[in-house]
Amino acid sequence: MIRLVAALVLFTLASGTHAARVEIPLRVPLDAIRQALAARLAASPERPNEIYREGRCRYLNLAAPALEGRDGVLRLSGPGDAAFGVELFGACQKAVAWQGTMEFRLVPRIDRAGHLRVRIVDSKLTDASGAKAAAVIWDQTKRYVHPRLERFSYDLGASRDALLGILRASAPAAQGSAMEQVISGLRVLEPRIESKQVIVPISLELPDAWLAPPAQAATSAAPLSEAEVEALELALQPWDAFLVYSIRQVAIDNERLRQRLFTLLLESRYQLVALLSGDEPAGSDPLRTLFIDTWNELRSILADSEYTLFVDAGDAFAALQEAAPGLDMRLTPDGLRQLARSLRPGDTADPLAYDLAVDPQLQSLFKIEETQDPAPPPAPPAGRSRLDFFISRAYAQEPLDRWVPSAEELPDYQARIRELLSKTTIAELEHTPLGAPYDKIYRSLVPATALIESCWHQYVRRGGKVTYLRSQSSSIGIMQINQHVWRGFYDIQRLRWDTAYNTRAGAQILMRYVKDYAIPYAEKTGDPDHVPRAAYAVYNAGPRGVGRFNKAKRHPREERVDERLRTLYQGIAAGGQADLSSCSVVMK
Numbered sequence: 001m002i003r004l005v006a007a008l009v010l011f012t013l014a015s016g017t018h019a020a021r022v023e024i025p026l027r028v029p030l031d032a033i034r035q036a037l038a039a040r041l042a043a044s045p046e047r048p049n050e051i052y053r054e055g056r057c058r059y060l061n062l063a064a065p066a067l068e069g070r071d072g073v074l075r076l077s078g079p080g081d082a083a084f085g086v087e088l089f090g091a092c093q094k095a096v097a098w099q100g101t102m103e104f105r106l107v108p109r110i111d112r113a114g115h116l117r118v119r120i121v122d123s124k125l126t127d128a129s130g131a132k133a134a135a136v137i138w139d140q141t142k143r144y145v146h147p148r149l150e151r152f153s154y155d156l157g158a159s160r161d162a163l164l165g166i167l168r169a170s171a172p173a174a175q176g177s178a179m180e181q182v183i184s185g186l187r188v189l190e191p192r193i194e195s196k197q198v199i200v201p202i203s204l205e206l207p208d209a210w211l212a213p214p215a216q217a218a219t220s221a222a223p224l225s226e227a228e229v230e231a232l233e234l235a236l237q238p239w240d241a242f243l244v245y246s247i248r249q250v251a252i253d254n255e256r257l258r259q260r261l262f263t264l265l266l267e268s269r270y271q272l273v274a275l276l277s278g279d280e281p282a283g284s285d286p287l288r289t290l291f292i293d294t295w296n297e298l299r300s301i302l303a304d305s306e307y308t309l310f311v312d313a314g315d316a317f318a319a320l321q322e323a324a325p326g327l328d329m330r331l332t333p334d335g336l337r338q339l340a341r342s343l344r345p346g347d348t349a350d351p352l353a354y355d356l357a358v359d360p361q362l363q364s365l366f367k368i369e370e371t372q373d374p375a376p377p378p379a380p381p382a383g384r385s386r387l388d389f390f391i392s393r394a395y396a397q398e399p400l401d402r403w404v405p406s407a408e409e410l411p412d413y414q415a416r417i418r419e420l421l422s423k424t425t426i427a428e429l430e431h432t433p434l435g436a437p438y439d440k441i442y443r444s445l446v447p448a449t450a451l452i453e454s455c456w457h458q459y460v461r462r463g464g465k466v467t468y469l470r471s472q473s474s475s476i477g478i479m480q481i482n483q484h485v486w487r488g489f490y491d492i493q494r495l496r497w498d499t500a501y502n503t504r505a506g507a508q509i510l511m512r513y514v515k516d517y518a519i520p521y522a523e524k525t526g527d528p529d530h531v532p533r534a535a536y537a538v539y540n541a542g543p544r545g546v547g548r549f550n551k552a553k554r555h556p557r558e559e560r561v562d563e564r565l566r567t568l569y570q571g572i573a574a575g576g577q578a579d580l581s582s583c584s585v586v587m588k
Contacts, residue, residue, distance in 0.1 A: 020211055022323040023189065023201040024316045026159045027308040028116060030074075030196055033154060034067035037076055037118075040152045041065075041145065051102075052141045057085040057092035060141045062102050069193035073121060077103040080125070082137045098134050100127025104149065108191040108198050116154035116191065116200060120146055156188070156200060159309050162342045163202065163316040169335035170317055172328055178207060179327075197308070202316075206324050213325035223278050229472060232282060233484075236272055237354045238333040239290050242340050243268055244362070244488065245351040246310070249343045250302065251365045259516070260301050262366045263543050268294045269485040270542030276484070277473035279557075287331050292318060310342045359488035368489045369508070400499040404461045407581075414580045417456045417478075420503055421447045428507045434514070437528055442514055444573040445532045446507050449539060451572075452565050453480035453506075455583040458499040468496040479506025485542075513538040517546045525550070536565045 041062060042048045052060040065078030080102040085094035102125055106118040123142060125134035164183055171179040182204050189201040224232065247261045271290060274280040283289060295318055299311050317339075321329055333352055340351035363370065400420065405413035425446045434442055450456055458478040460469050468476055475482040476496050483492050486509070494501040518535035522528050530550065537545040540561060548554060549562040571585030572578070579586045 020206045020208075020323065021203055022206055022319060023203050024163065024312070024319050026156055026163070026200040026202055026312050028154060028156070028159075028191075028198045028200060029306060029308055030067050030069060030198065031306075033074070033116075033198060034065065034076070036154055037067065037149065037152060038062075038065050040148050051080075052144050055087060057083060057087045057094065059083055060102075060137065060145075065102070069195055069198070072107070072193055074106040074108060074118065074193060074198075075103065076106060077101055082125070082141070084137045084140060096133040096136050098125060098127060098137050100125060100134060106149070108193065110188050110190060110200065111153070114156060114160070114188045116156060116198065118149060118152055120149055158345075159312055160186075160188075160202065162309055162313045162338065165338045166313045166317050166335050167320065167329075169338055170320075170329045170331055172330060175327055178209075182206065204320075206327075210324035210326040214328050224276075224282075224472075229276055232276055232286065233474075236275070236286060236290070238336055238352050239287050239331075240269065240272060240484070240487070241352040241354040242336040243294065245340050246298070246343060248362060248365065250305070250307065254305065257301055257305075258365060263516075264294065264297050264301065266485065267297070267542050267544055269482075269487075270544070273473045273475075273482055273484055274541075277471070285330055288321065288329075291331050292321065307343060310339065313339050313342050356483065356487055356492045358491050362488045366489075400458065401497065402459055402466050404457075404459050404466055410580055414456065414578065417450075417499075418447070418578065420500060421450060421456075424500075424503045424507045428504075428511050432511050432515070434511075438514065438519060438531060441528070441531050441573075442511065444569055445514070445535060446510060447578065448532070448565060448569040448572050449510060449536060450478050450503070450506065451568050451578050451583065451585070452536075452561075454478045456578060456580055458502060470496075477502035477506075479503060479509075481505055481509065510535060510539060517543055521546050532569045533562060533566060536569075537562065540565075 038048065039045070041051055043050045043053060049061050049063050050059065051062050052058075060080065060082040062078050062080040065076050067074060067076050069075075078101070081097075081099040083092070083094050083097045085092050085096070087093070102123075104123045105121040107121055109117050109119055111117050123138070123146070125138045127134055164186075167183070168176075168179060185205050187203040189203050191198050191200045193199075243265060247265050251258045251261050268290060271280065271293060275282045275286050275289070280289075295314055299314060302311055317329065317331060317335070320327065337350070337352050341347065358370070362368075400413075400416060403409075403413060425443050428446075429439055429442065433439070447456075453475075454469055454477065456478060457469055459466050461467075469478070469480070470476050471480060473482060474484055476492075478499060479502050481490065481495050481502060483495065486495075486505070490505045491501070495505060496502075514531060514535045517538045518531045521534045522530040525547075530547075533549045534546050537548050541548065541558070545558075548558055549566075554562070568585055571587070574587070576585040576587045578584075
């Protein structure tokens, strides 16, 4: 579970004691250092490419320097030009001129204030032929340039403060004073250079009481009660709000990451649903479980991005979870809020705001189109009376909403639902065409999915009243669309009370799963018959479940579900008809 965190933490026992030291890395992107170095080299903000100028005839320019890390040294270099002459009678008499590359080799260090600085190892001007001119000019100008670089300072305070804010907010109240003692002993260690960043380790000395995990209370294997599920839902809302906010901010800035971010959002939400349904044990701190599992993937997505402050703060929490189990850290809503705000420090909106409303921006970022209502009936053709029109309307299909069919009504209900599923499937294929054989697979998969999920029912009668079909984990309606997984993407009230809307949303979700996960999986295995099984595995358990049916050893519950879907799908694909009295498929 914490495979990544283990690689981030240097965990050592101090000699002769049980104390331990944990190192948490702060990352400073090379591009941020490059920009700061270039600004420091410039003679003035108004002329950023001008390094030195004395009158019209003596100058040194550097354009767009690059910074790279190699062999433990930072190499700052870029194209430049220079002249070193005198002005006579209004004209420059150039004694020497140069055009080539300016280069500095630098070693990062930390000063007493904890700021990142650089030490100059060497510097030079080079070109293809004018080595002597370059040496003359550099001897005259580096005495102006070197002191500027030596005054370079990069403040790590914002990253350090964000990191410490997360730790303070996550420590239990009883451990508050102990955490402050640990923080007061914080040390900033010497930096090291990687290919795209400079790593500045933060060292914390942990008390021995934190090293042993706390005793685990016995957990009950009994299913959660309705009140317990409701309490767990409330406890997990801050996590889902945090994840949506974080993913949204990154998706706005990085279109190329959106598919991976969407998959991550789905996986985390499916895991949340598994906790609510009891398929996964919630434990004493379900928020921690969701964070650790999701954080590993999120930080890998953001590894080469500009969100180092966000990644460092999250790593700090994850690292202390690994190194100090006895601290019993809790990721509180305030801690999540601080972590989320490190993505957009100036944003005043509450990143943990939570509601069930449709979020048009979220739909747009991840290309979830609002499902459209069927077209209104056409106007009566010319030459026919309005009476003809109203008669034709009288024979039109009646609404399916709030209909819980009796045994006598079941054949009529079944025929109407079958027609709705067929029309919805055709409409989705017209909107998003699939090539053979996947189009035929999709036509049978939609009704098979609705059959296994709900036996084609949107409503049930409970306590003498008609209400929408709902599972313990809040999957609703004919397609059992989970309102936690799809919060923000679909209208929850319409999913509950509008049979056609629920059907269209389910068909749209299945189409996405077929295209994004099932077909790539089937192409990888070389078996098109894997498409319906893979698509439904994702529909049932999220993207991580895409190939679960193909494993040598399967979870018994998942195996039963997968085989049930396979039976229903094969029956419908072979021309069978759904039988709602038995929730099965019968052949004609």
